[in-house]
Amino acid sequence: MFSLFRGLWQYRHFVISSIRSELVSRFASSKLGGVWMIINPLSQVLIYALILSNILAAKLPGIDNKYAYAIYLIAGLLAWELFSEIINRCLTLFIAQGNLMKKMSFPRITLPAIVLGSCALNNVLLLISMLGIFALLGHTFSLTMLWVFPLSLLVIGLALGIGLIIGVLNVFLRDIGQAFPIILQIWFWFTPIVYPENIIPQSYRHLLAWNPMYTLVDAYHQVLVYNKPPDISALLVIAALAAGLVLLGLFLFRRASAEMVDVL
Amino acid sequence: MSLLTVHNVGKAFRRYSSEWKRFARWFGLPSKPVSEHWVLRNINFSIQPGEAVGIIGQNGAGKSTLLKMITGTLQPSEGRVEVNGRIAAILELGMGFSPELTGRQNVIHAAGLMGFDLQQIQQAIPSIEAFAEIGRYFDEPVRTYSSGMQVRLAFAVATAYRPEILIVDEALSVGDTYFQHKSFSRIREFQQQGTTLLIVSHDRSAIQSLCSRAILIEKGSIVQDGEPEQVFDYYNALVAEKENSTVTVKQHKSGKAQTSSGTGEARIDSIALYNSQGDLAELVAVGEQVELRITAVVLQPIASLVLGYAIKDRLGQLVYGTNTWHTEQVIEQPREGSAYSFNISFPANFGEGGYSVVVALHDKETHMSANYDWRDLALVLMLLTTIKRHLKVVAGVSLS
Numbered sequence: 240m241f242s243l244f245r246g247l248w249q250y251r252h253f254v255i256s257s258i259r260s261e262l263v264s265r266f267a268s269s270k271l272g273g274v275w276m277i278i279n280p281l282s283q284v285l286i287y288a289l290i291l292s293n294i295l296a297a298k299l300p301g302i303d304n305k306y307a308y309a310i311y312l313i314a315g316l317l318a319w320e321l322f323s324e325i326i327n328r329c330l331t332l333f334i335a336q337g338n339l340m341k342k343m344s345f346p347r348i349t350l351p352a353i354v355l356g357s358c359a360l361n362n363v364l365l366l367i368s369m370l371g372i373f374a375l376l377g378h379t380f381s382l383t384m385l386w387v388f389p390l391s392l393l394v395i396g397l398a399l400g401i402g403l404i405i406g407v408l409n410v411f412l413r414d415i416g417q418a419f420p421i422i423l424q425i426w427f428w429f430t431p432i433v434y435p436e437n438i439i440p441q442s443y444r445h446l447l448a449w450n451p452m453y454t455l456v457d458a459y460h461q462v463l464v465y466n467k468p469p470d471i472s473a474l475l476v477i478a479a480l481a482a483g484l485v486l487l488g489l490f491l492f493r494r495a496s497a498e499m500v501d502v503l
Numbered sequence: 504m505s506l507l508t509v510h511n512v513g514k515a516f517r518r519y520s521s522e523w524k525r526f527a528r529w530f531g532l533p534s535k536p537v538s539e540h541w542v543l544r545n546i547n548f549s550i551q552p553g554e555a556v557g558i559i560g561q562n563g564a565g566k567s568t569l570l571k572m573i574t575g576t577l578q579p580s581e582g583r584v585e586v587n588g589r590i591a592a593i594l595e596l597g598m599g600f601s602p603e604l605t606g607r608q609n610v611i612h613a614a615g616l617m618g619f620d621l622q623q624i625q626q627a628i629p630s631i632e633a634f635a636e637i638g639r640y641f642d643e644p645v646r647t648y649s650s651g652m653q654v655r656l657a658f659a660v661a662t663a664y665r666p667e668i669l670i671v672d673e674a675l676s677v678g679d680t681y682f683q684h685k686s687f688s689r690i691r692e693f694q695q696q697g698t699t700l701l702i703v704s705h706d707r708s709a710i711q712s713l714c715s716r717a718i719l720i721e722k723g724s725i726v727q728d729g730e731p732e733q734v735f736d737y738y739n740a741l742v743a744e745k746e747n748s749t750v751t752v753k754q755h756k757s758g759k760a761q762t763s764s765g766t767g768e769a770r771i772d773s774i775a776l777y778n779s780q781g782d783l784a785e786l787v788a789v790g791e792q793v794e795l796r797i798t799a800v801v802l803q804p805i806a807s808l809v810l811g812y813a814i815k816d817r818l819g820q821l822v823y824g825t826n827t828w829h830t831e832q833v834i835e836q837p838r839e840g841s842a843y844s845f846n847i848s849f850p851a852n853f854g855e856g857g858y859s860v861v862v863a864l865h866d867k868e869t870h871m872s873a874n875y876d877w878r879d880l881a882l883v884l885m886l887l888t889t890i891k892r893h894l895k896v897v898a899g900v901s902l903s
Contacts, residue, residue: 252624253615260612264603267644342594344575345616411522494529497578500571501516 243489246346254349258356276361277368280320284312287433306376307464313369314463315432318456321362321391322398323423328354329402330419333410337503347496351403355395362391379466386462386469393477394455400484407488407495411502430456451477505549505587506699507573507668512582513544514568542568543723546582552667555700557710557731559738560720566703569720570594570670573701588667588699591617595672596657602646606637606656609645613660627663634689635659636682651679658686665693670701707735711819732819733762736879740764742871765876768803769864772842774881776860787851789888794848799864801837805875807866808834810845817857823849824861828868851886859883 247254269275288309329351333340336350366387373380409415430452436444447453454477458469517536519525524534543565550556560566571577573584574592599616600609610631614624632641635656640648648656662669669690690713694700704710710717710731717734719727721741727734733752740750740762750764777794778784787793795812813824827833827845834843862881866873 250615250618252620253612253618256612256615256621260601260604260608263608264601267603338595339598339616341571341576342592342598343616344590344592345618408526411525491529498525500577 243346243348243493247348247352250346250349253345254352254356257349257353258360261353261357262360277365280316280365281368281372284309284316287312291433306378310373310376310378311435311460311464312433313372314459315430315456317362317366317369317387317463318390318394318459319427319430319432319452320365321358321394322452322455323427324358324361325354325395325398326402326405326423327420328358329399329406330409330416332402332406333499334413334416334503337500340500341503347499348492351399351406351492354402355399359391359395373463381466383462383466383468387459390455390458390462390469390474393474393481396481396485397451397455397477400481400486400488403488403492404484407491407499410495410499426450426452432456451480506552506554507587507701508549508585509546509569509573510583510585512546512569512572512579512584513541514565514572514577515539515541515580517580541580541723543572543720545724546720548718548725548728550668550699550701552699553694553697554716555694555714556702557714557717557734558701558703558720559705559710559717559734561742564720565723566720567594567672570672570701570703573668574670586668589664590668590670591661591664591666592670593658593661593672594670596654596661598657600645600653600657603644605644606635606641606648607632610656610660613657614663617660617664619664623664631656631659631663634663634685651682655682658682662686662689662693665696665698667697668699668701669693672703673705708820711735735819736762739879740874740877761878761880763876763878765864765874767875768805768873769799769801769808769837769875771862771864771876771878771881772798772800774798774860774862774878776882776884785883786885786887789851789853789855789886791851792848793851793884794846795860796844796846797862798842798844799876800842801839804839805837805866805873806835808837808843808875809865809867811861811863811865811870812847813861814853815859815861816853817859822853822858826863826865826868851884853886855886855888857883857885 265276271278291308332350332354333347340347340350370380370384405415405419409419430450431439431447436447436453436457439447454470454473458474461467461469516539517525518538518540519534520537524536528534546569558566558569568577570592571594572579573586574590574594575584575586576594599613601612604612607628610628611621611624614627615621619627635641635652635658637648637652637656640652641656645653645656671690687709690700694713700713702710702713714731716729717727717731718725719734719738719741726741727737737750737752741764750762753761753763774795774797776784776787777796778787779792784793797810797812799808799810801808809826809828811824811826811828814822816822837843859880860882861877861879863870863877864875865877866875870877
């Protein structure tokens with residue numbers, strides 16, 4: 240396990256330059272460049288806000304801003320975008336980089352590291368633009384919002400754990416690559432992002448506790464929308480889960496790396 | 504101490520009845536693969552610093568798998584590879600290039616992939632730029648490059664730092680002739696500075712001019728390891744090997760290995776070289792008209808008989824050669840049990856030095872479909888310029 244991190248440290252320049260290159264090539268290929276990666280989630284916010292705000296706005300207690308629903312949406316999507324982007328990229332990561340892994344000798348752990356760095360960077364840009372929108376909508380800032388950084392780390396941990404596991408398994412069982420986007424779609428709708436959790440019938444609400452993303456999205460809502468600190472004990476459980484998944488992912492990754500190249 | 508030791512290396516590709524069994528094995532549960540396919544087995548060799556080794560073999564023999572294991576991208580299933588030094592492998596040029604980035608950005612990226620830090624890369628950039636010779640395109644996106652320019656830049660990065668071991672897989676013939684010479688001389692330069700070369704190529708002349716040793720891999724194991732010329736002769740015979748065919752290697756009186764092969768339906772009975780005077784000769788003047796007299800016997804019914812011959816220089820490079828297919832003198836339906844004699848006369852218009860003659864009997868334009876008898880080093884001759892002057896005098900005397 241230690242050698243994994245030593246390799247990563249040796250190739251830190253490569254990881255950084257790869258993240259930069261990714262950013263550069265996105266900016267280089269289109270006129271609006273990096274603006275597109277913000278436009279995409281924002282248009283989603285706009286669509287949901289336009290269609291659903293009248294239906295759902297009444298059901299959003301504890302916040303007296305007429306754009307409350309939009310703010311709620313933005314906070315949830317910020318968490319979900321980070322989560323789903325990491326998972327989606329990890330899912331096809333080793334298959335997409337198959338030729339490189341076969342032809343060049345370099346620490347393979349740099350590949351997920353580049354994904355993490357690049358997704359985190361995207362999310363920071365998204366966060367900045369969303370804070371800008373908060374200001375436009377008249378939402379007040381507070382120091383509680385700084386919670387978003389440790390919360391992002393938890394999202395990254397959870398996503399990396401899941402992403403590594405399915406990314407490795409997908410090399411051998413390609414069905415996973417087909418199935419997981421669907422699972423992710425269902426997961427999205429089973430997490431209160433677009434709707435407030437109080438529209439779920441009381442008898443089913445206890446099921447939310449089984450969804451780790453619910454805990455995280457809820458914490459995002461608490462700190463970004465309601466200005467309240469999150470529920471630490473629930474987050475500790477998620478942290479333990481994320482750590483466990485990352486360890487399992489790294490274990491699988493180590494075990495599989497030799498065989499991965501054989502089947503690619 | 505050797506630079507590279509390949510110790511009893513083997514590679515098997517394993518299949519499982521279900522991928523879940525493979526996953527279970529990672530967790531230490533016992534599960535057996537349903538099939539094991541060994542592409543390489545019992546590979547042993549070691550390479551000393553400064554040696555240049557060519558690896559040859561037919562497609563699918565396992566050459567690339569071996570190189571990947573030495574490079575470290577593939578893990579051997581058994582045995583081990585010991586490397587003492589930095590390896591640079593050019594298994595494919597332009598790995599890690601992204602089309603949207605400029606040449607310069609791609610160089611930084613690709614050199615990073617090779618494990619160099621930013622400072623080392625910045626130092627090497629001027630020389631990479633100079634070597635690639637792509638001018639102002641260096642700061643243009645790679646997608647605007649011609650394929651030749653891409654390859655030049657890729658080669659320049661791949662060879663920007665002198666490694667202890669350089670592995671090249673079929674990448675010697677990149678770009679135009681000018682760049683080929685340039686990349687060739689860079690490899691030679693590395694070699695002179697002490698870099699060990701490991702080259703996979705089907706290009707006989709490239710390997711013979713760069714390498715001091717060749718390793719022939721056939722069906723996953725090493726069948727020959729030795730002097731390039733001899734190994735290539737053996738390989739050549741092997742390519743044509745069919746059922747009932749035999750390959751034998753004898754020691755020629757010159758000290759070189761003499762390879763003969765073939766299925767034996769027809770056999771070369773005798774071969775001799777005569778000079779312009781009609782005498783049996785081993786010493787020939789440069790430019791002199793010589794005659795090759797070959798007799799062949801047909802032992803079994805065959806559809807056609809073609810005689811081919813070639814002259815090779817002392818390094819084993821082909822100088823001249825043709826066959827009776829090209830000269831449209833194929834013998835159709837040769838009679839079983841009869842002997843055919845071929846008298847070929849040609850001027851010995853080659854430079855001074857030692858040459859060997861290769862003779863072969865086959866059925867069509869090449870020996871690929873049926874190779875009856877193939878003799879490398881069937882005879883040797885020595886070309887001298889000094890005899891020519893003497894001959895002229897003799898000729899002048901006889902005229903008067």
